[in-house]
Amino acid sequence: MLRRLSSTSIKNIPKxxxxxxxxxxxxxxxxxxxxxxxxxxxxxxxxxxxxxxALKISESTETIPRSTLPSSRIDDRKVVIGFxxxxxxxxxxxxxxxxxxxxxxxxxxTKQRLxxxxxxxxxxxxxxVESKPExxxxxxxxxxxxxxxxxWSWLRHNSYDPQLPNQQSLSSEKILWGSKICETxxxxxxxxxxxxDDRGLYKWISNVDKFGxxxxxxxxxxxxxxxELVERIGFIRKTQYGEFWDFTAxxxxxxxxxxxxxxxxxxxxxxxxxxxxxxxxxxxxxxxGSGGETLLVDGFYAASLLxxxxxxxxxxxxxxxxxxxxxxxxxxIYTPTPQGAYPVLSHAxxxxxxxxxxxxxxxxxxxxxxxxxxxxxxxxxxxxxxxxSSDSEYWVQLSPGTVVVVDNHRVLHGRSAFTGKRxxxxxxxxxxxxxxxxxxxxxxxxxxxxxLDTTPYGSSDGRSVWNPLL
Numbered sequence: 001m002l003r004r005l006s007s008t009s010i011k012n013i014p015k016x017x018x019x020x021x022x023x024x025x026x027x028x029x030x031x032x033x034x035x036x037x038x039x040x041x042x043x044x045x046x047x048x049x050x051x052x053x054a055l056k057i058s059e060s061t062e063t064i065p066r067s068t069l070p071s072s073r074i075d076d077r078k079v080v081i082g083f084x085x086x087x088x089x090x091x092x093x094x095x096x097x098x099x100x101x102x103x104x105x106x107x108x109x110t111k112q113r114l115x116x117x118x119x120x121x122x123x124x125x126x127x128x129v130e131s132k133p134e135x136x137x138x139x140x141x142x143x144x145x146x147x148x149x150x151x152w153s154w155l156r157h158n159s160y161d162p163q164l165p166n167q168q169s170l171s172s173e174k175i176l177w178g179s180k181i182c183e184t185x186x187x188x189x190x191x192x193x194x195x196x197d198d199r200g201l202y203k204w205i206s207n208v209d210k211f212g213x214x215x216x217x218x219x220x221x222x223x224x225x226x227x228e229l230v231e232r233i234g235f236i237r238k239t240q241y242g243e244f245w246d247f248t249a250x251x252x253x254x255x256x257x258x259x260x261x262x263x264x265x266x267x268x269x270x271x272x273x274x275x276x277x278x279x280x281x282x283x284x285x286x287x288x289g290s291g292g293e294t295l296l297v298d299g300f301y302a303a304s305l306l307x308x309x310x311x312x313x314x315x316x317x318x319x320x321x322x323x324x325x326x327x328x329x330x331x332x333i334y335t336p337t338p339q340g341a342y343p344v345l346s347h348a349x350x351x352x353x354x355x356x357x358x359x360x361x362x363x364x365x366x367x368x369x370x371x372x373x374x375x376x377x378x379x380x381x382x383x384x385x386x387x388x389s390s391d392s393e394y395w396v397q398l399s400p401g402t403v404v405v406v407d408n409h410r411v412l413h414g415r416s417a418f419t420g421k422r423x424x425x426x427x428x429x430x431x432x433x434x435x436x437x438x439x440x441x442x443x444x445x446x447x448x449x450x451x452l453d454t455t456p457y458g459s460s461d462g463r464s465v466w467n468p469l470l
Contacts, residue, residue: 004304005177069131070152079129081136081155089159093124096138100148101458101465108460111470134457153453154466175210176301178391185396186211190218190403193232201232202441204405208278209438212298212411213404219282221400223425226282229403230426234433237276239269240332246284246425249418254328256360260419265297265387265412266358268428270324270342271334275356277431279406279413281424283398289420294404296394297412299355302386303345313379317344320376322356323363340367344383354409357383387412439469 071082078090097120100106105115128139135151156164186207192200193216207214219225227244230236236243241253249260256263269275286292307314323340327333336342340363346354359380368376386392395416398404406413409431443451443463454466 276428278429292418295414316379
């Protein structure tokens with residue numbers, strides 16, 4: 001879910017209110033962005049009449065008494081289940097057999113499928129189904145009858161015919177923000193992040209998931225402490241710039257980051273097929289000069305404004321691939337594979353998932369039809385207008401002891417020009433390592449209801465085989 005932080009001042013919001021803690025109210029100027037149409041929260045209403053007829057129940061039956069278990073029956077090709085609240089869902093026989101998670105069909109430790117999907121008869125049909133307190137029991141025909149149990153909460157979560165609303169969404173809320181985030185930026189203390197109980201670490205990574213960035217305050221101004229902090233998330237990703245960076249404006253690398261000139265808002269690694277997930281910065285020292293303010297821009301916020309006010313431009317930036325390169329060193333010429341295949345705004349299931357924008361690293365736009373060329377330039381002009389507006393730009397002067405981590409798939413960063421000697425350190429972390437750590441800590445501190453319901457009989461090592469992420 002997306003929520004947009006109001007562009008108006010939040011000084012008057014009580015510090016202990018939900019808004020202060022991240023449950024932000026709607027923008028007074030624009031409606032909050034909507035969850036993508038494929039979300040189970042917006043699934044279409046089941047056709048009650050036809051379902052009721054198929055199950056030979058009265059159309060007037062609206063609910064099943066809460067004292068009873070969900071009902072179940074075998075259809076020609078599906079098992080039909082009636083949940084306690086009156087909702088119905090159907091599951092293909094093949095699908096059920098393929099998702100059996102008994103020890104013979106699913107390894108309880110490795111969490112990998114053992115059943116051979118391709119040996120399941122296409123016309124397989126249960127011998128019997130029965131509603132049990134722990135879930136749907138299905139007896140399958142075989143030389144040695146096979147019994148499967150499917151927890152009710154797991155079936156409901158994975159329903160697809162129709163897709164029922166989930167009681168607990170696995171996707172976290174994204175808070176969209178503008179320049180006013182400067183008044184309450186997400187921050188966690190170093191001593192909390194490094195504590196052995198991992199609660200502070202979870203708060204830090206959750207901030208990144210929700211806001212796209214987070215500060216850590218009170219960090220020792222050393223490369224050793226910063227590197228150890230990064231590795232609390234995951235292993236450092238090695239690129240042509242090395243692993244952990246410790247650099248100044250000496251052009252030791254063929255990139256403008258190694259100069260003292262201003263850098264506009266951009267994401268890194270547009271020239272990679274797989275851009276890094278997180279980017280960590282720590283200003284260790286700045287002497288004999290001034291400037292070098294850090295710029296952060298929420299790309300999702302800017303994109304939401306563009307989509308609402310200029311949907312045709314949003315569409316262009318979602319479809320037109322932009323070629324890119326990194327060729328500042330004679331030993332390297334990096335381009336994404338395939339070149340020119342990745343647009344500024346990438347989506348999955350109708351939801352914005354990645355912003356990919358660095359005008360300085362853009363290669364030649366030579367694959368656009370002539371009729372579309374001007375529309376593309378018009379679109380990036382509007383895009384740049386939203387990125388550089390005073391409403392979007394969050395400027396902050398970093399100081400030794402404050403680390404910032406940025407979601408490189410969402411938040412653009414930059415800096416102002418500077419003078420003097422400025423020493424920075426930092427690193428990249430892969431998006432998969434970051435998301436894995438987030439999932440592990442969420443499982444530990446905020447487990448989903450399905451896992452809670454099924455852990456007593458679906459776990460051998462603390463992780464349920466019915467975990468919705470599996």
